[in-house]
Amino acid sequence: MKKFNLSKTTKDNLWTYGIVLVIALITGILLLTGNLSSLMEGLLVPICSYVILAVSLNLTVGILGELSLGHAGFMCVGAFTSAFFSKLTENVITVDIVRFILAIIIGAAFAGLMGILIGMPVLRLKGDYLAIVTLAFGEIIKNVINVLYIGIDSKGIHFSMKDSMALGLEPDGKIIIKGAQGITGTPKDSSFLIGVILIFITLFIVLNLIHSRDGRAIMAIRDNLIAAESVGINITKYKMMAFSISAALAGVAGVLYAHNLNSLMATPKNFGYNMSIMILVYVVLGGIGNIKGSVIAAVVLTVLPEVLRGMNNYRMLIYAIVLIVIMLFSWSPKCLEWREVFMEKYIRPRFAKKTSEEGK
Amino acid sequence: MALLETKNLSISFGGLRAVDGFNIKIEQGQLYGLIGPNGAGKTTIFNLLTGVYRPSEGKIFLDGEDITGKKTIDINKAGVARTFQNIRLFKKLSVKDNVKVGLHNSYHYSTLCGIFRLPHYYKVEAQMNERAMELLKVFDLDGDAETTAENLPYGKQRKLEIARALATNPKLLLLDEPAAGMNPNETIELMNTIRFVRDKFQMTILLIEHDMKLVSGICEELTVLNFGKVLTQGKTGEVLNNPEVIKAYLGE
Ligand SMILES: Nc1ncnc2c1ncn2[C@@H]1O[C@H](COP(=O)(O)OP(=O)(O)OP(=O)(O)O)[C@@H](O)[C@H]1O
Numbered sequence: 254m255k256k257f258n259l260s261k262t263t264k265d266n267l268w269t270y271g272i273v274l275v276i277a278l279i280t281g282i283l284l285l286t287g288n289l290s291s292l293m294e295g296l297l298v299p300i301c302s303y304v305i306l307a308v309s310l311n312l313t314v315g316i317l318g319e320l321s322l323g324h325a326g327f328m329c330v331g332a333f334t335s336a337f338f339s340k341l342t343e344n345v346i347t348v349d350i351v352r353f354i355l356a357i358i359i360g361a362a363f364a365g366l367m368g369i370l371i372g373m374p375v376l377r378l379k380g381d382y383l384a385i386v387t388l389a390f391g392e393i394i395k396n397v398i399n400v401l402y403i404g405i406d407s408k409g410i411h412f413s414m415k416d417s418m419a420l421g422l423e424p425d426g427k428i429i430i431k432g433a434q435g436i437t438g439t440p441k442d443s444s445f446l447i448g449v450i451l452i453f454i455t456l457f458i459v460l461n462l463i464h465s466r467d468g469r470a471i472m473a474i475r476d477n478l479i480a481a482e483s484v485g486i487n488i489t490k491y492k493m494m495a496f497s498i499s500a501a502l503a504g505v506a507g508v509l510y511a512h513n514l515n516s517l518m519a520t521p522k523n524f525g526y527n528m529s530i531m532i533l534v535y536v537v538l539g540g541i542g543n544i545k546g547s548v549i550a551a552v553v554l555t556v557l558p559e560v561l562r563g564m565n566n567y568r569m570l571i572y573a574i575v576l577i578v579i580m581l582f583s584w585s586p587k588c589l590e591w592r593e594v595f596m597e598k599y600i601r602p603r604f605a606k607k608t609s610e611e612g613k
Numbered sequence: 614m615a616l617l618e619t620k621n622l623s624i625s626f627g628g629l630r631a632v633d634g635f636n637i638k639i640e641q642g643q644l645y646g647l648i649g650p651n652g653a654g655k656t657t658i659f660n661l662l663t664g665v666y667r668p669s670e671g672k673i674f675l676d677g678e679d680i681t682g683k684k685t686i687d688i689n690k691a692g693v694a695r696t697f698q699n700i701r702l703f704k705k706l707s708v709k710d711n712v713k714v715g716l717h718n719s720y721h722y723s724t725l726c727g728i729f730r731l732p733h734y735y736k737v738e739a740q741m742n743e744r745a746m747e748l749l750k751v752f753d754l755d756g757d758a759e760t761t762a763e764n765l766p767y768g769k770q771r772k773l774e775i776a777r778a779l780a781t782n783p784k785l786l787l788l789d790e791p792a793a794g795m796n797p798n799e800t801i802e803l804m805n806t807i808r809f810v811r812d813k814f815q816m817t818i819l820l821i822e823h824d825m826k827l828v829s830g831i832c833e834e835l836t837v838l839n840f841g842k843v844l845t846q847g848k849t850g851e852v853l854n855n856p857e858v859i860k861a862y863l864g865e
């Protein structure tokens with residue numbers, strides 16, 4: 254019909270892409286003209302990974318309506334598998350960009366696979382089990398990597414959970430993953446430009462998925478599982494789809510993050526519970542289900558503490574507030590019920606009053 | 614062969630026999646009413662028919678096919694669609710998208726086709742939009758297509774549920790108290806719509822209703838349920854004049 258009359262969702266999507274483009278351009282100009290502090294410069298790639306993480310987590314939390322408390326775990330899987338691959342093939346694949354694209358695919362694939370493995374048993378259950386299991390997963394994966402030793406020599410790949418001596422490498426061998434010290438010397442393939450491109454790819458995938466047949470099915474499950482079943486929606490299939498895509502994209506963020514670091518270690522700070530919660534904070538503050546909001550929140554909340562250094566002291570306070578907000582806006586039926594009552598009691602009367610006054 | 618037939622359908626919750634030996638036979642194209650006092654087991658029968666509950670005993674046949682014990686989504690694919698007594702819409706989706714979720718299994722394109730916006734995506738989406746608008750028009754909801762479902766007034770929400778159920782292209786439509794909460798004018802309008810749906814789609818409809826005007830106005834046959842058991846079955850006029858039915862409804 255009217256081809257040039259853009260629909261509301263198309264407009265909304267264009268806004269989202271536009272915001273990223275504008276922020277990226279401004280940052281790029283500041284960077285090229287040397288107006289960014291070295292501290293901020295160091296933050297550019299991490300911010301890009303946080304944006305990807307927030308957008309991908311929003312797919313699970315806002316679009317699918319399941320709570321995940323271990324998103325950093327998938328990032329961790331993507332980071333280590335891809336860094337491992339890049340170190341292994343550093344001298345084999347010499348074209349950086351080809352190797353990095355392969356690294357991204359590998360990181361996404363392993364993180365996505367992990368999402369499938371975790372989702373398969375858990376997403377079949379009705380109830381908030383995903384939160385508990387992902388929380389445990391995030392911690393376990395971090396701890397496993399901290400005791401993981403992998404080396405390579407002429408005989409092949411050696412693997413141990415004890416120490417580097419237990420690998421029994423030949424004299425010509427080299428250790429790739431060294432327990433708590435992680436992976437050092439990953440080729441530095443990430444850049445701000447690549448980060449921005451990956452954000453666009455993530456947005457493209459997530460936004461187009463949401464506004465497609467599959468996306469509608471996913472949101473239908475979120476809004477009313479019983480009704481979705483009654484119109485023939487395969488609940489498990491679509492929950493798995495959303496969750497594994499979300500995990501794979503977190504893996505991509507991990508790849509980006511890992512290839513920006515000289516030494517990649519799985520510390521509580523970068524891949525632990527704190528990180529998972531921080532991403533959740535971005536999603537909640539940006540608006541659950543609001544992709545544009547996730548982008549903005551991730552950028553603002555990463556830049557803000559750097560600008561106002563003192564903010565760091567209030568982090569725990571902010572966490573507490575945010576957790577309360579999560580409770581208010583969670584999709585779980587009990588919360589919905591509670592929210593309904595709350596709205597009915599405190600919010601609606603005010604608006605009702607306003608509109609009735611306007612009507613006069 | 615009847616479109617829907619149940620044989621000795623029963624279910625117990627703990628000690629409570631919510632449905633006890635329920636038999637019914639509904640012919641293709643019939644408008645059939647299921648009535649009875651509160652707690653008689655009417656909604657439970659819908660839940661049995663749609664696979665939400667598994668019967669402890671008995672069989673369900675749809676168009677001759679045994680659908681007993683099948684999963685809800687397979688029963689929907691086999692041709693049973695329903696509405697809910699407590700409205701269950703996809704609240705945050707638009708009115709049109711609610712219907713398009715109902716169309717999910719009739720129109721296909723792959724996930725990748727959707728993400729990469731291949732030409733097939735635009736083609737199928739256009740077909741879905743067209744079909745969704747057609748269905749919305751039947752219920753006079755086409756003007757609200759872009760409204761978020763939760764913002765619709767109550768009566769329209771009930772109608773949207775019917776439109777969504779119809780979108781799955783069922784053989785049998787189950788309506789659980791479609792007129793609940795509607796005013797008399799809306800109820801009359803709904804009666805006409807239900808009749809229209811039956812005629813236009815040659816639909817078989819089983820409806821639960823407390824509004825006797827609606828029941829006697831459109832149902833050709835009735836089953837009266839009381840304490841999980843069938844009290845009486847037959848032509849609407851005869852059933853409603855049955856002294857036992859009057860007794861069950863008015864109490865003593
Ligand atoms: N899941 C369940 N667990 C336990 N008891 C149940 C369950 N579902 C229904 N019941 C009981 O079965 C009986 C029949 O309930 P049902 O909802 O089918 O009644 P109804 O005829 O639809 O009544 P109404 O007109 O009030 O909607 C009630 O006593 C109800 O409490």
Ligand SMILES: [Mg+2]
Pocket residue numbers: 655656657698
């Ligand atoms: Mg009922």
